[in-house]
Amino acid sequence: MGRVSRYALKRLAMVPVGVVVIATLAFALINLLPGDPARVIAGPLASDTEVATIRARLGLNLPFFSRYAHFMNQLAHGSLGSSYYTATPITHDIRLFLPSTLELVILAVCVASIIGVALGSLGSYFERRAPDRAVRTFIVLAQSIPDFFLGLLLIYVLFFLLHVAPAPVGQLGFFDQPPPRVTGSIMVDAALAGQWGVLWTAVQHAFLPVLALGIFLSAFVAKISRAVLVEALQSDHTEFARACGLPERTVLSYAGKAARVPIITYVGLLLATLTGGAAIVETVFAWNGAGQWAVNSILRLDVPAIQGFIVVVGLVTLFVFIGIDLLVLALDPRVTYKEDR
Secondary structure (H helix, E strand, C coil): CCHHHHHHHHHHHCHHHHHHHHHHHHHHHHHHCCCCHHHHHHCCCCCHHHHHHHHHHHCCCCCHHHHHHHHHHHHHCCCCCECCCCCCEHHHHHHHHHHHHHHHHHHHHHHHHHHHHHHHHHHHHCCCCHHHHHHHHHHHHHHHCCHHHHHHHHHHHHHHHCCCCCCCCCCCCCCCCCCCCCCCCHHHHHHHHCCHHHHHHHHHHHHHHHHHHHHHHHHHHHHHHHHHHHHHHCCHHHHHHHHCCCCHHHHHHHHHHHHHHHHHHHHHHHHHHHHCCCHHHHHHCCCCCHHHHHHHHHHCCCHHHHHHHHHHHHHHHHHHHHHHHHHHHHHCCCCCCHHHC
16 A cells, blocks of 8 residues: 555544534534524514524524534434524535535636746746736735625626626526536536536636636735745755756746645645635625525524534535645655654
């Protein structure tokens, strides 16, 4: 068994422990905060008797540790409970909304990686010259503008003024029929069904939210890319390669290989963070993803939905971190972990 496989098995064996920790923190955070879901469900005009009836029906009158034991028992059987409002299983809602968020996040991170690495490479190669100053100006401006405001600005310019982008009404237009559901991602499902017109419509509607998130995130990718590439271009092995008369293209290739590990790590961290952090952009563009669903659940104190969202996002984050470690371990033979030494 290779070192990558051995390390992967050890990390995967720790996933259940991570899930228990995340679930415990999520339950404690939600249930110890002030607020009465029964009162919110009953409404402001409900009597105390009606509120008490709802509280008993939902099990909110049980002791804290009894509710925690029930929640963990459900989790052990693959259930996250049911919504207080719709009685729909939370796992069903997660399967319904999460693919849309992952579609948006993955596309945005890809756009951010392309723009950010390109700008970071340009700035590092022309350090302290005009291109580098332009890149640093872009980084400052892009980091100063919130992603949702950038989205509103793009809507105003590209949709309202120039009419080159569709209305921000969701993943498809009002009169477009979604493809048969297979993965939950409209683009993937449309491609699997061979509905190329629907796929093109989905790409057009994804253009604005992906561009908004991509530009916002590209500033962070450009910043880290510039920093690590400047260091790589000034390293001893790069200077030695130049002294040996190697072509500049080869020298840049060496620098890129030396800098790829921190860049990949940082992009992976952005991907993990954005899975649960794209809610405002989803709301602006009516994307109907997991983030928007979670915000609505928080506003109405739908405790099982909030807990389920935290657990699932935490699980996705764990797997992203494991994937980053395995990718770094496979790409860079210099990387060793404790069990390899």
